[in-house]
Amino acid sequence: MNSHHASIATIPDAMKERVAGAVVATPLQYLNALELVEALACRQRYLVIQEAFYRRSDFADLPGFSDWQRVDVIPADRPTPRSGRYARFVIDLVADFVAHRRVGRVFNDWPVLDQAIIGNPHEVLQQDFASRSGAGDLLICEDGTSSAVFDPSVESRSRRLRRRVLGVRDDLLDHVWWYTAYPQGRRSQRLLLNTYAFLRSQLSQRCATSREDSEIWFLGQPLVEFGVMSAVAYADVIRSIARDVYPGRRLRYLPHPREWPDCLARLEADTGVTLARRSGPVEIELIRCARPPARVGMLYSSAFQTCHTIFAGAIPFDVFEPGAWELAPDNGETRIMRDCYAYFREHVRPPHHFFHQDASLGWARLEVGQENLTEGG
Missing domain, CATH: 3.40.50.11110 (Sialyltransferase, C-terminal GT-B Rossman nucleotide-binding domain)
Structure with a gap:
């Protein structure tokens, strides 16, 4: 354990070489999920791409894409209403039900999962995936800065209602593992540190000396x-x-x-x-x-x-x-x-x-703290 972040742990051996399923919506979520399944040495790995702002083609040339046993796609596009929170809520809820049925079909085609991996704890679809997976372990691959400041206590009323309509229990995220490059200030959470070791090992082209x-x-x-x-x-x-x-x-x-x-x-x-x-x-x-x-x-x-x-x-x-x-x-x-x-x-x-x-609309460079960016960094 680290003295500054007591909840950081090494991956227990019992969690390794299992069957894992992941759902991601962005390439960054994908890279973090890939790092995790490699760190877990998963025996089998399955992937769902939540197609909203990215398509499957945006992931196809990323590292490790061909190594997944199966890749499924769940379209998540939805129209954007020009006015009214109620209209937004209804559109989101209808889209949630469509995605909910697609998630069920995915699990019918997959084996039983030991581990469920989600890329964004804010997403109702991804929480629904985790809830219905039946996996013994739930792991969150943080989605950058938005997850670094994630606080379920300030979740919007709309998201809470949508989750409850789908049957996602309120305590779903209470006992998760966070696989994160942002360990600071998370003493109450179970953390696994993401150092991007796998990605570094796969980069055939290093940063050129010429700039x-x-x-x-x-x-x-x-x-x-x-x-x-x-x-x-x-x-x-x-x-x-x-x-x-x-x-x-x-x-x-x-x-x-x-x-x-x-x-x-x-x-x-x-x-x-x-x-x-x-x-x-x-x-x-x-x-x-x-x-x-x-x-x-x-x-x-x-x-x-x-x-x-x-x-x-x-x-x-x-x-x-x-x-x-x-x-x-x-x-x-x-x-x-x-x-x-x-x-x-x-x-x-x-x-x-x-x-x-600053007040004059100029840009002032600040002297900043010297705390390490990452554990041991």
Whole structure:
């Protein structure tokens, strides 16, 4: 056990070489689930892809995809109502019932599972998968920063109602294992530390010694789409970062899958950034590129933690915290951002940098804490 995080454990031998089934919705969730089934040395492994913002084709070239005994797909697209929480709830509930029946058909075709692995504890479909799996062990592969601040006590009323309608019990997540790269502050949870050992061992192409010094990658976030910032405010933030922090360098903007095409087109026109086609997680993009960028900028993203773990600081990251006046105060995503920035303030350290937007709308680099990013790091 670690002295700072007493609940971190090594994987018990009794959990190894079993039959596991996983459900994921994003490539990052997939990479974390892959790490876990490798660490567990699973005798058999089965996978469900929850197709919402990503399709099966987005996973097909990721490491280890051909090693699953079976890969099933559950479509999770749903229309977005333009008004009314009630309309949103009804649409979500209908989609839940459709997915619920598909999950049942998947389990009819799978063997009995010893372990159920989910990629996002917020997702009703994934909780339903875990509840119906009958597995003896439930493990959560954290989905980056959103899971680092997961607190079931603040779950929305809509999600609670949807879970109860489907028959998912309220105590489902009370005795889970968390497989995580974010162990800090989780003393009450059972933790298994994800060091991305398998992914590192599979990377045939190491980070090149030559670097594209004139190029900066910037990771987009759907803050306009989520109602956190207006399109004008978001463009102003990106423009000021390019002008004040990276003058004379090309800013290559990697869109988030949830950013809308019309918003991206307007952002490109208003800021002069270069939009990039992103085919997978930035962790994989950084491995594939022949010459890595000088730095990677972001507002907030789990990529900071995973890239630090994988590359050990070889890829420098810059984290930018917009001023509070730029953000919608009552938005749920804003609350997540505040928690994430509190985490980053404690753990971003050289060669990475943390910038905060000051009252003059400029960017000030902060001196930050020296606590290790990962156990033993």
